Amino acid sequence: MAWYNEQGKMTDTVISTRVRLARNLVGYPFPSSLDSTSANELIEKLSSPLEESGFRKIHFSDISAIMATSYVERHYVSPSFATAEGPRALFLQEKPDLAVMVCEEDHLRIQSILPGFDPESGYQKAAAVEHRLDREFDFAFDEELGYLTHCPTNLGTGMRVSVMMFLPALSASSCIGSLSVQLAKLGLTLRGAFGEGSGSIGGLYQISNRLTLGYAEEELIQALSEAVIQIAERERRARKSIRGEALEKLTDRIKRSEGTLRYAHLLSGKELIRLLADLRLGISLGIVQGIRQEQLTSLLVEGMPATLTLSSENAPRNEASRDKLRAQKAQSILLGG
Amino acid sequence: MLCENCKKRTATVFYNEKLNGKSRSLSLCGECASKLREKGEIQDVTSMIESFADPFWATQDTLFNDFFGISSLPKKAEHSACSFCGSTLTDILQNGKVGCPECYSTFRDALTPLMRSLHGTSLHRGSVPQRQLAVRARNEQLGKLRKELQKALSEEDYESAASLRDEIRTLENGKEMNQNGLV
Numbered sequence: 001m002a003w004y005n006e007q008g009k010m011t012d013t014v015i016s017t018r019v020r021l022a023r024n025l026v027g028y029p030f031p032s033s034l035d036s037t038s039a040n041e042l043i044e045k046l047s048s049p050l051e052e053s054g055f056r057k058i059h060f061s062d063i064s065a066i067m068a069t070s071y072v073e074r075h076y077v078s079p080s081f082a083t084a085e086g087p088r089a090l091f092l093q094e095k096p097d098l099a100v101m102v103c104e105e106d107h108l109r110i111q112s113i114l115p116g117f118d119p120e121s122g123y124q125k126a127a128a129v130e131h132r133l134d135r136e137f138d139f140a141f142d143e144e145l146g147y148l149t150h151c152p153t154n155l156g157t158g159m160r161v162s163v164m165m166f167l168p169a170l171s172a173s174s175c176i177g178s179l180s181v182q183l184a185k186l187g188l189t190l191r192g193a194f195g196e197g198s199g200s201i202g203g204l205y206q207i208s209n210r211l212t213l214g215y216a217e218e219e220l221i222q223a224l225s226e227a228v229i230q231i232a233e234r235e236r237r238a239r240k241s242i243r244g245e246a247l248e249k250l251t252d253r254i255k256r257s258e259g260t261l262r263y264a265h266l267l268s269g270k271e272l273i274r275l276l277a278d279l280r281l282g283i284s285l286g287i288v289q290g291i292r293q294e295q296l297t298s299l300l301v302e303g304m305p306a307t308l309t310l311s312s313e314n315a316p317r318n319e320a321s322r323d324k325l326r327a328q329k330a331q332s333i334l335l336g337g
Numbered sequence: 338m339l340c341e342n343c344k345k346r347t348a349t350v351f352y353n354e355k356l357n358g359k360s361r362s363l364s365l366c367g368e369c370a371s372k373l374r375e376k377g378e379i380q381d382v383t384s385m386i387e388s389f390a391d392p393f394w395a396t397q398d399t400l401f402n403d404f405f406g407i408s409s410l411p412k413k414a415e416h417s418a419c420s421f422c423g424s425t426l427t428d429i430l431q432n433g434k435v436g437c438p439e440c441y442s443t444f445r446d447a448l449t450p451l452m453r454s455l456h457g458t459s460l461h462r463g464s465v466p467q468r469q470l471a472v473r474a475r476n477e478q479l480g481k482l483r484k485e486l487q488k489a490l491s492e493e494d495y496e497s498a499a500s501l502r503d504e505i506r507t508l509e510n511g512k513e514m515n516q517n518g519l520v
Contacts, residue, residue, distance in 0.1 A: 029422040029437035105434075127464070139466045140438030145452060146461030148438040152452055157463035187457075214458030 002074065003097040004294075004301040008116020011293035012284040013232040015164040015204065015300070016115055018075065019122035021130050022149045022158035023108040026138040030150040031088075031103040039087040039103050046091075046102055049136050053129070055091035055100065060084075069306035075113055077101055096125050105150045106158075108133070115297060117228060119161050119221045127217075146213060156213030161221060163228050164193060168203030168281050169238035170231070176205070179231065187211040188227055201270060202277035207231070239285060254282035258291075261330050266323040272303045272330065291334060299333045340366035342373065352379055419443045479508055 003016065024030060025045075028038055047057055060068060060081065068082040076099040077090055088103040101109040110133075112125040133139075140148040146156035154160070170176060180190045193204040207228060209220045242250055257278035261267075267275075276296045282288030283296075301307060303326050309315050311329070316322040340348045346366035363379065373379045418425045424436030426444050435441065441448060452459045465473075482505050489498040 024438055026438060030435065032434065033422050033424075033436055134466050134468075138468055141466050141469055142441055142461070143469070144449075144460055145441055146463055148435075148441050150434050152433075152435060152448070152455060155452060156456065156461045159463070211456055213452065213456040214460060214462060216463045219462075 002094055002301075003113045003115050004074065004297045006115045007292075007294050008114060008118065010117040010232060011115065011297075012280075013166055013235050014117035014228065015166055015297055016075070016113060017117055017119050017122050017164075018111060018113045018162045019119060019126045020109055020111040020160045020162075021126050022106040022147065022154045022160075023110065023130065023133070024140040024148060024150070025107050026140050028107065031105065031107060032150065034103065036087055042107060043087060043089045043102050045137075046100075046108070046133070047089075049133060050091045050100060050129075053093070053132055055093045055098070058090045058092060060088045060090060061086070066306045066309060070304075070310050073304035073307045074301055076111075078104060078109075080104070096121075098125060098129055100129065106154070115294060117163060117232075119163065119225055122161070123159070123217060123221055153210075154212050157215070157217050157220065159212055159217055159220060160208055161224050162206050162208040163224065165205050165207060165228065165231065165235075166203055166277070166280055167205055167231070167235050168277055169242065170235050171203045171205075173238055183207065183227060184210075186223060186227060188224060202273040203281075204273075204277070236284075239281070242285075250281075250285075251287050254278045254285075254287050258282065258288055262334060264327045264330075266320065267303075267327040267330060268319075268323055269303065269305060269326070272326060273300065276300050295333055295336065299330055302333065303329055340364065340369050342366070342369035417443070475508060475511070479505060482508070 008014070008016070025042065028034060028042060031039065034042070043057075043059075051057060058071075060077075065082075068077070071077045071090060072079050072082045076092060076097075078101070081088060081090075081101050081104045084104075086103070088101070091100040091102065092098070097113045099111045099113065101111075110126050110129050112122045112129075114122050114125075142148055147154075147158040149155055149158055167176070170179065176190070176192075183190050187210050188207055189210045190205055190207050193206050207224065209224050211220070215223075257275045260271075261275045261279060276299060279288050279291060280293060280296050283291060283293060302311060305322060308322060308326055308329060312325055316325050340346050341364050343366060346368065348364035348366055350363075350365045350367060350370040352361075352363040352365060352370065365373065370379070419436055419440045420443065421439035422437035424440055426447055429435055429440060429444065429448075435448075449459050482501055486498055486501040486505065489495075489501060
C-alpha cells in the first residue's frame with residue numbers, strides 16, 4: 001500500500017508530509033556537469049546498499065514518459081527528474097514510502113512521504129536511509145556550510161520539509177495572503193498547489209521551510225510544526241464559524257459534489273480536485289458520511305492522468321475516455337469505503 | 338554588463354522569472370533592482386508552482402538569483418576557475434548553481450557573504466557525517482596532545498615529549514592517509 005492509501009494524522013487539514021534530504025558524493029561534479037559514464041558509475045555504486053535495504057531500482061532512461069509522469073503524480077520524483085535526459089534512477093521502497101532519486105539536481109535526494117501530518121517520523125525514516133549510505137560513502141560536507149549542494153538554497157542540512165495543507169475556509173476568507181507574509185518572517189514558504197501562481201484549486205497549499213542552513217534539523221522541523229498546527233487550528237475555527245444561510249448553501253454544494261462524484265459519467269481532472277475538496281470539507285463538518293479522508297487522497301492521486309491511464313488494461317485513447325475512466329475510478333474507490 | 342534599466346551602472350542582479358508559463362530575465366544594478374522591487378515590477382520570490390500534477394516541488398533557484406548580485410563581488414575571483422570542474426565564479430553567479438562540491442572551497446571568500454544573505458547565516462548547525470565526527474574527534478585529540486607536548490618541553494621532560502611527539506605524528510599521518518583516501 002502506498003502512502004496515498006494509508007491513514008494519517010490530522011487529515012482534516014493536512015494531506016501529506018514529505019521530508020527530503022539532499023546529499024552529494026565527494027569526487028564527482030554535481031549531476032548537471034556529470035558525463036553519462038560517471039552518472040552510470042554513481043548509480044551502480046549506490047545500487048547495492050540501497051537494494052540490500054529493500055529498495056527497487058527504476059532506470060528512468062528505460063521507462064515510458066507516461067510511467068515517468070505517474071511517478072511525478074505519486075510524488076516520488078520531481079517533474080524535472082521525470083523529463084530530464086541522461087542516466088538517472090529512482091530507488092523506491094513502499095511502506096513506509098521512501099524514494100531516492102539518484103542524479104536529480106544533486107547526486108542523492110532521499111525522501112520519505114507520509115499521509116497526513118508527521119514530519120518527525122518522516123525525518124527519522126529519511127535519515128535512516130541517509131545513515132545507511134553514510135557508512136559507505138563520503139558525503140560532500142563543509143564544517144561551515146554543512147552538506148554541499150548544487151543549489152545554495154539547500155546548503156546546510158539539505159533538508160526540505162513540505163506539508164500539503166487543505167485550507168478551504170481560510171482560502172475562502174482571503175487571509176492566505178497575510179498568512180503567507182507572516183510565514184515568510186518565520187523562514188517558511190506557503191504556495192498554492194494545483195494552481196497557477198499563488199492561487200490554488202481545491203484549497204490545497206504547500207508549506208515548507210525556506211531556510212536550510214544555520215539550524216539543526218529538529219529546530220527546522222519544530223518551527224514548521226508549530227506553524228502548521230496553528231494554521232490547522234485557525235482553519236478549524238474558520239470552518240466552525242460558517243453558520244446560518246452560508247452553512248445551508250455550503251451543505252447544498254457539498255451534497256451536490258458528493259452526488260456528482262458518486263454518479264457522474266465523465267469527470268475532468270480539475271473537476272475531480274474541486275469535488276474532492278468539497279467532500280473532504282464535508283467529512284470534517286459531518287455533512288458527508290461513510291467516506292474516509294484517505295479514500296479521497298487515494299482518488300486525488302489515482303485520478304491523475306498518467307496514473308489513471310496506467311491503471312487500466314485498455315489505455316484510454318482520448319480525453320473523454322479518460323474522463324469516463326476517472327468517473328469509474330471515483331465510484332470504485334468510494335464503494336470500497 | 339550594463340544595467341538594462343538605467344543603462345549606466347554595472348548590472349549585479351540577475352533576475353529570472355517564470356510566471357504563468359512566460360519567462361523573463363533581467364540584468365539590473367542593485368539600485369534599479371530595489372526600485373523595481375518596491376514598485377512591485379519584480380518580485381522577491383518568483384518561483385511559482387506551474388505544474389498541474391505537481392504541488393510539491395518548489396524551485397527556489399530564482400530566489401537565489403535575486404539574492405546574488407546584491408553583495409559586491411571581489412573582482413579578481415571572477416575569472417579564476419575551479420580546478421576540479423572548471424566552473425568560474427561568473428558561471429556560478431549567472432546560473433545560481435554551483436558546479437561541484439570543490440567550488441565552495443575554491444570560491445569561499447566570494448560565496449560565504451552570499452550564503453549569509455541567502456540564509457541569514459553561514460554556519461551549519463545540523464547533523465554531520467560520521468567521517469566528519471571522526472575528524473573532529475581527532476582534531477580535538479591533536480590539540481590536547483600538542484598542549485601536553487608544550488608543557489613537557491617547558492618542564493624539560495624530554496622522555497614524555499618524545500612519546501607525545503610520536504603519538505602526534507601517528508595521528509597526523511592517519512589524517513593524511515584519510516584525506517588522500519577521500520580525493
